[in-house]
Amino acid sequence: MKIIKDAIAGTLESSDIQVKVSPHKGLEIVIHSDVMHQFGDQITSTVKETLKKLGLTDGLIIVEDKGALDCAIKARVEVAVLRGADVNELNWSQLK
Template sequence: MKIQKEALAGTLESSDLMVKVSPNSGIEIIVNSEVNKQFGAQIRSVVESTLAQLNVTDGLIVIDDKGALDCAIKARVQCAVLRGAEVEELDWSKLL
């Protein structure tokens, strides 16, 4: 799956995150977080595993985290990627 257009998901409220995706050659992940020192590696791991589940091969993913839980990170990444890839029919089994 490739990101075809810019897309957003999430908010910048406390305990949430904003995920921005845009076209790119290859995968590039940028994580900006208030808790980056403590949880930056975990945030990146959740993003990478979510991208792998969705078979994303190309895209720039920018995460602006405000202390979100792993389940929120996964949901926001899924939403932004599906919007950016212009997916019209979902394979719900990949969203578990």
């Protein structure tokens, strides 16, 4: 799967996360977080795991975290990628 257009999901409210995606050759992930020093490894792992399950191979992923839980991180990444890849149907079982 590749990002073919700019897309966004989430907000910059406390305890949420905003994920922006753009077309890009190769996969690049940029993460900014208020709690990076405490939870940066977990945030990075959750983002990468979600992208892997989606099969994303190309795209620029910019993450602005404001203390979101893992479930919110996964949901925002999924929505942003699906919007950016212009996917209308998905096999939800692949995201377990």
